[in-house]
Amino acid sequence: MNDNYNFPSQPYPHHDDEIDLKELFLALWRGKWIIILITFVFAVGGVLYALSQPNTYKAEAVLASANDNQSGGLAGMAAQFGGLASLAGINLGGGGTDSKAMALAVLQSRQFINAFINKYDLLVPLMAGEKWSESTDTLVLDPEIYDPETKTWLREVEPGKSPIPTDWEAYKEFKN
Known part of the structure; x- marks a missing residue:
């Protein structure tokens, strides 16, 4: 048996996967006026659209006070850290809101x-x-x-x- 494999010599295609940055920048530089024109048209269009819109300001807030009951032990801790615990999705009880x-x-x-x-x-x-x-x-x-x-x-x-x-x-x- 022959350990040397003799395959017909086929030239492998050489793939050039490299990006030539100089070529890329030259292509962008050649198209600079098109890029500038398109950017300018959209910037002016955006400003005109924004100026044509009416000024609308809206703010709403409903605030609810927490009970002022301060007790010791775990109930006091629940009232003190209830807001922090609710951010984590934990209900410690106490610290309810005044319904009136x-x-x-x-x-x-x-x-x-x-x-x-x-x-x-x-x-x-x-x-x-x-x-x-x-x-x-x-x-x-x-x-x-x-x-x-x-x-x-x-x-x-x-x-x-x-x-x-x-x-x-x-x-x-x-x-x-």
Whole structure:
């Protein structure tokens, strides 16, 4: 037996897997005006889109106070470290919230008040109501703000804004 293997000599293709950085940078440099133009077009388009959007700011928070009961032993530790333990998904008990304070926070929340205004159709009386007429037992509406016959809002607003009051305006008026 012959230990030498004689295979027909076939040239193995030489694969060039290397990346020539000089060639890459030269290709990018040759296309620099296209890259600059596309970047500029999208940057200007993004700025124009951002400037065309209305300024909208929204922040909401419902805070609930913890019980002030301080007791010794494990119950005191549960109240002290209850918040930290809840982050880890552990319920130590104690440290509950005051349900009256939570209910008051919900009643004063903007979401609840706006739902209340919309459910009972209070937008017109709230925003256009001027006074209560005892002789006719009806609400007198401001004719410069709302026309009850055509049921249209007549109030003057900044250009680009709707004469129909927003939820935020109704909330502020309700709180006042």
